[in-house]
Amino acid sequence: MSDSQDYPVSAAAGAGTPAELDARLVSCRACPRLVAWREETARTKRAAFRDWEYWGRPVPGFGPADAPLVISGLAPAAHGANRTGRMFTGDQAGDLLFATLHELGLASRATATHRGDGLELHGVRVTAPVHCAPPANLPTTGERDTCRPWLARELQLLRPTARAVVVLGGFGWQAVMPALRQAGWDLPRPRPAFGHGVRTALTHTDGATAPLTLFGCYHVSRRNVQTRRLTPGMLREVLAEAAHTAGLPFVRPEAG
Template sequence: MDEARGTTGPGGTKGPSPGPDDPAFPSHRAPRCRSLDALDAQVIRCRACPRLVAWREEVAATKRAAYREWEYWGRPVPGFGPPDAALAVVGLAPAAHGGNRTGRMFTGDASGDFLFKALHQVGLASQAQATHAGDGLELRGVRLAAPVHCAPPDNKPTPGERDNCRPWLAAELDLLSPGLRTVVVLGAFGWQALLPVLAAAGWQVPRPRPGFGHGVHVTLAAADDGRPPLHLLGCYHPSHRNTATGRLTLAMLVEVFREAAHLSGL
């Protein structure tokens, strides 16, 4: 874990660093992390959004009847996947009784079941099911990330909560950037949240910004540091509503990941 650093105030004096309850905690801490392990350790400490903190902890205390024997994670959920991933998958936020329960992104709910089944079919996941953090699942060349790290009420984070959390995702993508080739974005919220993050992380996002759609493919040039272009793919979110109505089928999701794997050299 990176050591705490003071902030420089008037006259060059150092003051205390923002604590985990401070809205400035993500923007202060995230850029100082030099590894994904260090970043994840700081994400887990974050309490910058009071509404999300109250909700995630209430859910962890009251639980769902089916999981009454579980000890819920009840904290921000960090990204999941190897530090040299060539492909990132960006969703929305942890589910109240999914990632907020298991402590691992996209694990323990119907959306995750659908996602991991597709990743397994393409050879990007070691198994088709994800039930808990110690279930043996390994991702191959893929990192799962989210614009918001805490489970939000009704799966709807506010714009302010999204913006508070943005530095974590920007730092995560920057740390992945030496090998990152492709990002699959699940849903319109993730797409809208990601574009300014990519711009902050050093890729050229066109104006007007490209709109979200299933199957959309946008190629972003790196700003000025010699990195290769980044492929951005849009995909409907594997929410229960989308999968139950057939708006997103398993075959459609597998097709997106096959293309992403090809573009990423996986």
């Protein structure tokens, strides 16, 4: 059944906790192109990682099940999370993200190298709307839609504690919006456009859940960092504001 496009819908809906969701997610084979790519990449490897046993499966979310702050990218990197099995671990994008979270007191260490490296997140869960590494780092709209039930269910399960979501990049922003709606959050009309530092408050359709604040942030990609489209200070500012909104204790960055 796990090779069916129906698997994400049925398997995600039946998960009662984030841990159970993660356990079901890693068996997903719903998108043939992504399955072929992630497994071929795991077989051929990159020369620098020829001694690694690649994960080569869908990459689950990472962080506590009662996190007030959620950070979402777009999809795992072929030789990053597809190798290590943990979101943003093992690539240059994760280097900046985890170093900044550590600086703010939201991660136990500044580096993320592999699943057993001891890294723990404090009040933060890192996830993505697409859980398999896509060719050219870009999933199709069909693959994005097929994978959506996993993130939607994750957001539902985090609803009692989640107070802020930081979305990294415009593609991720477009993909996260429908997942939020599927999880029961009302989206403004027109939908808010992506931009660095953009923020918008969302209410839940049940009328009782606390508001959720959505933050936009340029992606922590190597290109954005090298061109200084995103600087460490810019990332730190957005994450600190999101942590404050989520009610998390954090180390407030110094001005400048």
